[in-house]
Amino acid sequence: MKMFKRFALFLMACAGGGCLATAAGVPGVPEGAGHWAGREGKISPVPVRNVRLEGGFWGPKIRVYQERSIPHSWQYMDGNLRALRKAAGEKIDGPFNGTWDEANLYKLLETIAHSLGMFPDAALEQKVDEIVDLLGRAQRANGYAHVFIINEGKPEWDPAFLDGSHDGYVLGHMIEAALEYHANTGKRAFLDIACKAADEACEHFLGPKGVPGFCGHAELEMALVELARATGRTRYVELSRAFVEWRGRGVVRPYGATPRSYFQDSVPLRQQRNLDGHAVRSTFFATGVADLALAAGEPDYRLAANRFWDSVTLRRMTITGSTGPRHEHEALGEDYELPNNGYYESCGACGLADFAQRMFLLEGGSDSGDVLERVLYNAVLHGISLDGTHSYYQNPLSDMNRERYNSWVCCPPNLSRTLFQVGRYAYASGGRDAYLNLFVAGTVQLPMEGGPVGLKIKTEYPWEGRVDISVTPGNVSRFAINLRWPGWCERATLAINGSAVNPLTKTDRGYIRLEREWRDNDVIGFVMEMPVQRIEAHPMIKDCVGKVALQRGPLVYGFEGVDNGGKAAIELGEQPQLRVEARPDLLGGVRVVTGDDAEGKGFVAIPFYAMANRAKSVQEVWIMQRGWKASEAWWEGRLYRNADVTVQKAVAPSPTEKDAK
Numbered sequence: 001m002k003m004f005k006r007f008a009l010f011l012m013a014c015a016g017g018g019c020l021a022t023a024a025g026v027p028g029v030p031e032g033a034g035h036w037a038g039r040e041g042k043i044s045p046v047p048v049r050n051v052r053l054e055g056g057f058w059g060p061k062i063r064v065y066q067e068r069s070i071p072h073s074w075q076y077m078d079g080n081l082r083a084l085r086k087a088a089g090e091k092i093d094g095p096f097n098g099t100w101d102e103a104n105l106y107k108l109l110e111t112i113a114h115s116l117g118m119f120p121d122a123a124l125e126q127k128v129d130e131i132v133d134l135l136g137r138a139q140r141a142n143g144y145a146h147v148f149i150i151n152e153g154k155p156e157w158d159p160a161f162l163d164g165s166h167d168g169y170v171l172g173h174m175i176e177a178a179l180e181y182h183a184n185t186g187k188r189a190f191l192d193i194a195c196k197a198a199d200e201a202c203e204h205f206l207g208p209k210g211v212p213g214f215c216g217h218a219e220l221e222m223a224l225v226e227l228a229r230a231t232g233r234t235r236y237v238e239l240s241r242a243f244v245e246w247r248g249r250g251v252v253r254p255y256g257a258t259p260r261s262y263f264q265d266s267v268p269l270r271q272q273r274n275l276d277g278h279a280v281r282s283t284f285f286a287t288g289v290a291d292l293a294l295a296a297g298e299p300d301y302r303l304a305a306n307r308f309w310d311s312v313t314l315r316r317m318t319i320t321g322s323t324g325p326r327h328e329h330e331a332l333g334e335d336y337e338l339p340n341n342g343y344y345e346s347c348g349a350c351g352l353a354d355f356a357q358r359m360f361l362l363e364g365g366s367d368s369g370d371v372l373e374r375v376l377y378n379a380v381l382h383g384i385s386l387d388g389t390h391s392y393y394q395n396p397l398s399d400m401n402r403e404r405y406n407s408w409v410c411c412p413p414n415l416s417r418t419l420f421q422v423g424r425y426a427y428a429s430g431g432r433d434a435y436l437n438l439f440v441a442g443t444v445q446l447p448m449e450g451g452p453v454g455l456k457i458k459t460e461y462p463w464e465g466r467v468d469i470s471v472t473p474g475n476v477s478r479f480a481i482n483l484r485w486p487g488w489c490e491r492a493t494l495a496i497n498g499s500a501v502n503p504l505t506k507t508d509r510g511y512i513r514l515e516r517e518w519r520d521n522d523v524i525g526f527v528m529e530m531p532v533q534r535i536e537a538h539p540m541i542k543d544c545v546g547k548v549a550l551q552r553g554p555l556v557y558g559f560e561g562v563d564n565g566g567k568a569a570i571e572l573g574e575q576p577q578l579r580v581e582a583r584p585d586l587l588g589g590v591r592v593v594t595g596d597d598a599e600g601k602g603f604v605a606i607p608f609y610a611m612a613n614r615a616k617s618v619q620e621v622w623i624m625q626r627g628w629k630a631s632e633a634w635w636e637g638r639l640y641r642n643a644d645v646t647v648q649k650a651v652a653p654s655p656t657e658k659d660a661k
């Protein structure tokens, strides 16, 4: 109670706004040391609508999500739409959806907003406008808009159920949908509703009668920062900051026996050493902290974001980019607790993709792109079926005859909204530097100092390692193109207009930086060698001892019984000959890896993302490697590594710019 009083006094003293982003912060919380000014705007992502995904790997996939996933999703919206009509004053009976379901409607609307930016569709836009109109009528006069709570007559931001009511989770997804809808259609109504709802939240928590608290499912933290970026209203950053600062101080009562770590509330932010608790909540929370580091420029947030990043990517992430192995509380476990038959919810992977993108904006390092690529091409893509209409809630690496299902608990529209953002994840720019983090076929307009720069990318990546980039510099002649040198890639060559760049070096941030006077139709030819690699895991991961996984480029491969005589637990011989074969007829067109096992029997491995798309079948990613002698050396800063070259590489790392000078 004492704590509540202190917060109330502090907030009253700050009434009028502006204090949280600019002044001392929360009582009892030390001010950040140092004078780091943040990186907001130094590197910015490219809007999704600036990118055209054409051909290659992603073009046809995005078409599937547009043509099949979106129409398929509407059938799961009935309860949400009925609830919305009821709240808007129509006489309508149930069944209605529960407290968090509304977020699915907003995730779908965000997916549609991205889609409309790429594929205009007047009928679909009309449908969204009707929903926005209903929402405007359902919203309370004070701005509160969580329809489930409105219909049930429950308290707004109920302090007795703040860890479970999902008020902030729903509002966060509403804001993100409204921002994208505004960006892609130019229409303001949805964004105005979202701003009014966000203003209500600011008043509820930060106003003269405000009480400390935060929604137990993080999401609103990052959405508020995005809303502040779009509207220039710093009060949204203040609220996001308060939600982060109030954690670990006993202001939210857990409902039932839920541990406080479940909602990142066990200790204050500055004492949180690891990313803990519910995997989805924690990755969303970490993304919000990174967003605050960008927006508020507070060194402590940057430090915390980096601790969370190391915690998850160096100790708590599967080779496929999943987090959260535990069924109990859907939680991240201890360091190196990564069982192959773990839980690994799809939404956790979506959260990690966003976190990786924010860490790139924050630190500008290629390791963020490496993780982003691992997550997108493996865990996220695995979550959605090849036909775009089925989904996995869980993404284990070892599985027994499980089938995909459409639970529509939370993951399907999160997967679609994430996949539609491939373009946003692929590119960034700042000053006179352009960044290519993912290699996707199509075109992009990059906002740069001096005007937009166009790039056209031709590639069959990740099936092939060749990427051809033609440049349209517009009015910006001298600038730098930064290509991520993928962490998986041992050797690459690069030529500009056919002349080899030699030696090919990378910056200490992991990029090939090509700065010059660019001319129209200059072409960069980047070729990454893409052999099949045997990957070994950190020796502390028990389930992977004595085993390897196959990876080619960013794609992790796995074994299904259906391809291998009912068996997935293959054992490789000591010197396996691994071959790559194009199979245009299989699983929408894939490259498979073939070879002989230790007994001389042939095997077929398929990309992890394509697994579980046929008949029920046993599945494995990690397989035994006969005669394996694992080394415990050179694991610093790594969780997985190429087993064949690790020791040599550690002695002679690939050259950097400094070496070349």
Ligand SMILES: [Zn+2]
Pocket (backbone or CB within 6 Å): 345, 346, 347, 348, 409, 410, 411, 412, 414
């Ligand atoms: Zn989910």
